[in-house]
Amino acid sequence: MLSEQEVQHIAQLARLRLTPQEAKKYQKDLSLILDYVGQLKKADITGAAPTSHSVAVENVIREDELRPEGPERIKKLVEAAPQREGDYIKVKTIL
């Protein structure tokens, strides 16, 4: 069983604020799910290579060239930001 501190640590890594009650609930839920997926320990994986992608595709590359989009598209993208100044996206002080 995960401890409440562990759950709060995971939440912090995942950038999620949890109330103590939420942390308690997730403590139970996550532990149950981890117990369930723990059955993979029984699988014999000797010699098995990991699959990250089900269809064999080689690296897909293209020329590093500009593909300009119109000003309308740019405006729409910038306008989606919650806080802006002109064409800039505004962020809280970092340092």
Add this chain to the structure above:
Amino acid sequence: MEFKDLTVARARQGLLKKEFSALELANKFLDKIETEDEQFFSFLTTTKDLALSQAKLADEKIAKGGDIPLLAGIPVAVKDNILVESVRCTAGSKILEDYIAPYDATVTRKLKEQGAVILGKTNLDEFAMGSSTERSAFGPTKNPYDTKRVPGGSSGGSAAAVAADFCCAALGSDTGGSIRQPASFCGTVGLKPTYGAVSRYGLIAMASSLDQIGPLAKTVEDARIIFDIIKGRDEKDATSVEIRALNKLSARPSASEVSAPAQNLKIGIPKEYFIKGIDPEVEKLVKEAIRKAEGLGAAMEEISLPHTQYALAVYYIIMPSEVSANLARYDGIKYGYSVAKSVRKEQNLLDVYLNSRGEGFGEEVRRRIMLGTYALSTGYYEAYYLRAQKVRTLIKEDFDRAFKKVDLILTPTAPTPAFPLGEKMADPLVMYLSDIFTIGVNLAGLPALSMPVGKTGRLPVGLQIIGRPFAEETIFGFASALEEII
């Protein structure tokens, strides 16, 4: 003409013969949605202006004659995790409640190019994470066959909209069964294409090694029409491939298969998919469908997919891991719900992240983000993620071996018919188990179609038809033949 008869193919016929105009058709469907969808809640947004302007264009093209685009004037619906330019796209989440799509998804562009009339955006479990559409931040969709039951999920809005005759066809997305399971619960046809067959550009990402977009429709023919339009390589999705270029891998049907789709097929029935816990009525209907398929001349054979028991566990490591990475983009800075705008002065940048995400994401989404974060964290990566990737290989190899002997595999789509609202909400694992027959297909990247094969009481039951990579044509051929005699 009755709404229920309006398949894509039939509506096209009616439009070309001028039995009705595209504008009339669009208005009829929009009225029907407005008056009847209150009881099902299959749509989150209707796009009346867009629909009517597309319908007018379609009418002009039909009046002019010549080559009429394949979906000219055909009313369709789009799952609300697929972008339609300038239309709100919520992914069923509070964090995107006011998000306006800045561009069209590639599948949306392709539908528009073929003249489709987009009526609206359909409900889904938040970020497509769920099996009942009860996890939508905006409320659950109800099953048109029984409004006390779920439509399945996560494409429950699309499945319900097709079943309730609110559109001729719809798009959904499928990461672990999210097209096929709701198709089964709502008595519609649903296809999850081969991984890579359809571009995901403009699909709000959930688990990128598993996600695919596909059609939900009233008939196999309609599903094929939509699939043929949306498939193909797209330079904006590097995982997409051109089906023709992969002839070696694919099993294009031979001439004899096309003329007699079921006759020369070898079909595998995996014993691991007929287990204790499956609803006896579901098992009976699926076995009857298998017998009918035998009557078409297909050769049946019992097969084994020995690692099936591990599929759900593998999925609940790989999917949340990818989810935790994909959903890191919702930071309260670039778009979506943000506490940065609020007056809480004490907030620093970290608080903006923690609170925007903590408040914006629902319970299940946070659960999966945390699971994935844990599985990928230092000290656990090998025990969970790497091990799951290796067992994924074993599951894929089970299918590879089976497809050396057989052309198609038949299974139930879901272990039960539609279940009552609320029944599986308390225990996440119980909900996860409702995808037990569909998940293996995503892990292996295979195409699979669910089609209705009967009802238990009022509730439809689906048969799942699994094919080799890029063998959608074989699946469609067989499914059409079976559809005729069911």
